[in-house]
Amino acid sequence: MHSNISYIKTLLLNKFPFFGINKIRELTRLVFEIAKRDNISSTDIVNNIEIADYLNVKNYLLKLRYPDSYGNIPKNSFYLPDVDIEDCNKADLKKSQFYPKNIYYTQEVEQSSLYNRIKNLFLNSKFTEIISVKQFLKDNKFSLQAYNQRRENLFLVNEKFDFFKPCPCTKNVVCCNYSILNTGYGCPYECSYCFLQGYQNVPGIILPCNINDFLDIDKIKPTYSKLFDLPRAGSGEFTDSLVFDDITLFSTDIVKFFKENRNISFEFKTKSKNIANLLKIGGTPNIVISWSVNTERMIEENEFLTPKLEERLKSAQKCIKAGYSVGFHFDPVIFYKDWQKDYIKTIENIFDFVDGKYIKWISVGSLRMPVELKKTIENRFPDNKILDEELLLCDDGKLRYEKKLRMQMYEKIVNRIKKHNDNIAVYLCMETSEVWNKCGGML
Numbered sequence: 001m002h003s004n005i006s007y008i009k010t011l012l013l014n015k016f017p018f019f020g021i022n023k024i025r026e027l028t029r030l031v032f033e034i035a036k037r038d039n040i041s042s043t044d045i046v047n048n049i050e051i052a053d054y055l056n057v058k059n060y061l062l063k064l065r066y067p068d069s070y071g072n073i074p075k076n077s078f079y080l081p082d083v084d085i086e087d088c089n090k091a092d093l094k095k096s097q098f099y100p101k102n103i104y105y106t107q108e109v110e111q112s113s114l115y116n117r118i119k120n121l122f123l124n125s126k127f128t129e130i131i132s133v134k135q136f137l138k139d140n141k142f143s144l145q146a147y148n149q150r151r152e153n154l155f156l157v158n159e160k161f162d163f164f165k166p167c168p169c170t171k172n173v174v175c176c177n178y179s180i181l182n183t184g185y186g187c188p189y190e191c192s193y194c195f196l197q198g199y200q201n202v203p204g205i206i207l208p209c210n211i212n213d214f215l216d217i218d219k220i221k222p223t224y225s226k227l228f229d230l231p232r233a234g235s236g237e238f239t240d241s242l243v244f245d246d247i248t249l250f251s252t253d254i255v256k257f258f259k260e261n262r263n264i265s266f267e268f269k270t271k272s273k274n275i276a277n278l279l280k281i282g283g284t285p286n287i288v289i290s291w292s293v294n295t296e297r298m299i300e301e302n303e304f305l306t307p308k309l310e311e312r313l314k315s316a317q318k319c320i321k322a323g324y325s326v327g328f329h330f331d332p333v334i335f336y337k338d339w340q341k342d343y344i345k346t347i348e349n350i351f352d353f354v355d356g357k358y359i360k361w362i363s364v365g366s367l368r369m370p371v372e373l374k375k376t377i378e379n380r381f382p383d384n385k386i387l388d389e390e391l392l393l394c395d396d397g398k399l400r401y402e403k404k405l406r407m408q409m410y411e412k413i414v415n416r417i418k419k420h421n422d423n424i425a426v427y428l429c430m431e432t433s434e435v436w437n438k439c440g441g442m443l
């Protein structure tokens with residue numbers, strides 16, 4: 001990959017010897033992206049340029065790279081960072097059972113039931129006491145390669161501050177007043193679009209050993225939103241809510257707590273089928289098990305190591321039988337040629353498996369990411385197709401599809417869901433009130 005990028009730079013420098021390094025950098029990005037998307041040679045792209053001044057060359061390439069948006073949006077919406085891809089940063093997509101080689105723990109967790117359970121479950125792991133994760137990070141350099149090996153390291157700590165807090169959301173959008181219960185940090189799945197890969201600076205999975213300190217009604221105070229019947233809180237922001245549940249058994253205590261506090265909706269947000277504990281203890285309707293869903297093709301191409309759509313939906317069916325409500329998150333909705341047909345099929349699949357009266361909510365959010373994530377994704381998933389589409393830089397520093405396309409996607413999905421059941425709370429995640437109003441989200 002690196003040699004390919006140097007080759008494009010050389011081609012451009014040979015053709016335009018008077019362009020400075022920044023100009024060559026931007027043009028390299030454009031040629032690289034066009035060649036990758038269209039699977040054509042960069043030599044042909046550069047040879048076909050018949051103009052010589054920089055602005056015209058750039059505009060010519062922008063038009064090729066962004067055929068739908070070019071001319072309709074401000075030019076600074078095109079994000080053209082340096083191309084800096086190293087083969088050694090590729091994600092490890094081999095399926096394997098979670099068995100960390102190293103388990104780091106702080107002294108205070110030694111008496112906890114989770115620490116002792118993990119000691120018995122992972123007899124071959126190396127256990128090392130650490131002062132704190134913060135100190136560990138000071139002593140150990142973090143890199144993308146270390147992130148790629150995060151399944152090898154487990155950190156057991158006591159969570160002191162960040163256990164319960166409002167969802168950070170983003171500026172200028174309709175906030176649904178969601179609150180997050182933090183039951184861990186880091187995820188063993190490998191979704192190409194995952195925000196954690198650009199956010200997490202710990203080369204491992206962190207699990208708190210003291211969740212019971214926080215299952216206290218004075219500490220859990222989610223905010224009410226007019227969108228829902230009850231105030232909502234949930235886990236699954238910084239990890240998958242259930243993927244480690246056979247190890248942690250967290251769901252047992254959480255379900256028990258929210259069975260006693262039915263004036264709050266609590267959500268386990270997951271892609272897993274790790275529901276044995278949930279089924280064993282049984283639920284109440286204010287406890288919502290929700291699955292992120294996508295089209296079968298997008299799951300196959302982007303949600304590596306995760307259960308298939310059908311397995312998620314079968315799990316939803318079982319959870320309903322066990323007394324829980326369910327939810328679904330179409331997030332992220334990804335644009336590609338057959339998106340309409342495929343997303344409709346996913347909606348039909350949901351309603352084939354699940355009676356709409358048990359669905360508490362469905363959220364819809366289109367693919368978005370902080371700009372910095374683009375370089376991480378192309379390093380970790382160099383064959384990804386999600387970055388080939390027209391993602392544009394927005395005011396909040398995130399890359400998104402153009403507004404018209406986003407609205408078209410939401411409208412299609414929301415209308416189809418409502419055709420099945422008009423009573424389900426369908427809401428948009430991280431969207432402006434203008435977009436909500438235009439595409440039938442429940443404002």
Ligand code: SF4
Nearest residue numbers: 167169176178429430
């Ligand atoms: S809209 Fe989405 S990002 Fe914003 S608060 Fe709700 S869940 Fe969080």
Ligand code: SF4
Nearest residue numbers: 187189190191194239
């Ligand atoms: S399941 Fe969620 S947290 Fe885990 S890798 Fe995928 S997007 Fe990230």
